Amino acid sequence: MSSPAAATGLFAATWRRFRRNRRGSAAVEFALVAPVFFALLFAIIETAMVFFASQVLETVTQDSARQIMTGQAQAAAYTKTQFKTFLCGKIPTLFACADVHVEVKSYPAFTAVTITEPIDGGKNFVPPTSYSPGAAGDIVVVRVFYQWPLFVTGLGYNISNLSGSKRLLSATAAFRNEPF
Template sequence: MPYPALFRRLWANRDGGVAMEFAFVAPPFVALVLGILHIALIYMAQEGLETAVENAARLVMTGAAQSMTTGTNSAAGMSATDFKSAVCSGISGKDSNGNAVTYSGVLPPFLTCDRLTVNVQVVPTGCTSPTITVPVYTYDKTTGKLTGTSAGYGTVSCDGTSTGTNGIGSTQGKLVIMQLAYLWPTVSGPLGVNFVNQNYGNNRLLVATYTFTVEQYLCPTDPSTGVAQTC
């Protein structure tokens, strides 16, 4: 067959055209689907964290965290460890009336406590422009988890410098800033799709913040003295 006729037949042949078109369209289509999936998971995690911080804030807003006596603390008020346990898995103790009470954890099951940082700061009276400090994270490359995640649980100066980490003390009528920060594991996708915003590991930092004023609440009475404790 003469070459010109062969070239004309090849030019007119449309076999495999769909496969060629799919080869051009498939990579960006797959990248788009993966991007949508990652965004959906990130939004799900963010909404779960937002719900958790709202529910956790109620423990402080109503005075439950300040007046509760736990098994690890004879004095009134949750410690930083107690409060994080209450957020993650729940906690049991006695309320201001001496009755046994249990609070369920507020963290969604698809979020793990070892990637969570709890930051609670009580703004001092008279501070009109409070500043919340950013928690410092230490990432363990071996385990892929955070270490040293107790960011703050106490009073702060007006510029956000922490002045206490053991407990939040008496907070009635005071402004409190609560922050839950979470390292959400993610990966880099094809065609430059990337949702990682941290320098360590394939993680995206999610933050949920809730600001509120603490209500009036009842402090428990010390059974040995009959005097109300400071909470």
């Protein structure tokens, strides 16, 4: 049987060898830093995707709203479904057209415009139902919504504004209809 002093000496010698050995230090340091690095990297990528998708939605909304502003949608007697189909024809594969929601409201003056938030108290999206492209000279507000799924929310970075780890993307175009 070894004495306690010998065991303590053996432990001390082993500990000194372990502290001097640097062969695995890079792997240990990487294991400590990697989760934070990858969480930050994925958060940056997801934020960039949200901004990119939001800009695409904004561009598509502006381009599609031009149909109403110039009176082409009114002349063709577009319904809400037909206008949404026209809008979806301009959307790239980034969005699922079934999840795109469109709201078109007309007003007599810019001071009469009221914008309501389509999110209820439980952080649920309440899809708009109105479609009124107006007549010549009317003020029209076209809003398009899309519920963008988020994936990095579990890592402590949460930019969702809807329940279920989703971000409501919205794009708005406000204009006066041209005389048509």
